[in-house]
Amino acid sequence: MSTRPPVRWGILGAAKFAREHMARAIHAAEGAELVALATSDAAKAEPFQAFCPSLRVHASYEALLADPAIDAVYIPLPNHLHVEWTLKALAAGKHVLCEKPLAMAEADFDRLIAARDAAGRLAAEAYMIVHHPQFARARELVQGGAIGELQLVDTVFSYNNAADTGNIRNRPETGGGALPDIGVYIFGSTCYVTGQEPTAVPHAQIRRENGVDVFTQLTAEFPGFAYRGVVSMRMQARQHLTFHGSHGHLTLTAPYNAGVYDIAQLVLETAQGRQVERWPAVNQYVLQVQAFCRSVREGVPYACPLEFSRGTQRMIDLTLAAADGVVR
Structure with missing residues (x-):
């Protein structure tokens, strides 16, 4: 003690x-x-x-x-x-x-x-999320070569709050939008697990309502691998995160709201078989x-200092610029 x-x-x-x-x-x-x-x-x-x-x-x-x-x-x-x-x-x-x-x-x-x-x-x-053991494990496996050379990261995070028009996420004056609210998860999770930041966001499509983004799909380039992601506040609740490698793939089935959306579960599939790890009783907020x-x-040392969060925000900024036709 x-x-x-x-x-x-x-x-x-x-x-x-x-x-x-x-x-x-x-x-x-x-x-x-x-x-x-x-x-x-x-x-x-x-x-x-x-x-x-x-x-x-x-x-x-x-x-x-x-x-x-x-x-x-x-x-x-x-x-x-x-x-x-x-x-x-x-x-x-x-x-x-x-x-x-x-x-x-x-x-x-x-x-x-x-x-x-x-x-x-x-x-x-x-x-x-970076304090949840499923992310420490995913980072260890991906960076340790368990799936071979990383080729693609594929992720989606969505929910539907269209009926809640007064919600701060649906209001531009309070900094609303799907990208600020949950884009940080689909971007930061990839950066944390891989230890890399994007070099470019060549494509992004954003749909807005009342001045806030409610649906975004994008592709990004990281050193050595590709990325595609979707966030939405107008789709049925769903979340997953998959790392595709040359010799296997690793999926987190409840990456962002572990214990609320579903039980935290990591699935690793390679030529040697299928391995499943679960964390049924972890509170990532505690x-x-x-x-x-x-x-x-x-x-x-803290797992995600301000410098880490700045990198996540940079990816959001790149996504907004790509959707507006600005190349950076």
Whole structure:
């Protein structure tokens, strides 16, 4: 058992995702203590206090950032507010775990990285999937040559929220769209497993509604392999990620919402046969919080620093440019 003090957490905003997933993960994680929530609506704090009765409630985000009893903040605000409040939290001397997408353009990461370095604090995007053991295993197998020379990565992530017109993902003024919301998963997962970033996005087709992208299909070029991906907020829920190699292929059947969409499962098929590995009871949100706390208290390198997230955002920017006919 660690003798280091727990990282004391505050949450900026009573978002549904924070209530259902991340607040509970912080409360359950080893090395973490959920201390405070910022919301101007006391009724919204009640569901949080139901599982964390000692939770303090601040009436404003500024008040929480001024609380000296808070070491780290989790930010689940709408996308367009992420950069602003991450910078404010760093300026207040807090470590920051901010929901994805952390920024809306690659250039924003220059400010975030500079602020992180100046504050001497950890700041990261809440990219939970890289903390799940299925991704560590996929990375080990693909980079270790288990499927031979990688030729193609093929992935899709979709859901249908067309009926929820007021959802922030369907509103341009809140940074909505399928690419910001779930494009980070289909792009970042490939970069993490392969250890590479794209050299070009030669083709992208985007369909928009009300000023936000609701369907995108694209092809990309990486050093040594090709990529094709689809994200949509107008299709039946589906997700898969397959790495095709010269001597086999590896598939994650629930890569992005493991334990919610389905049981996390890795399927490796080669000439030697079919191998299946499953992780039925892993909570990747808890693992994410614990990894963050170890980085804060012990200096353990974090799996997806801001530099990693900048690479993911660059791929989104390349995709948007390709769809607009701009070659970069």
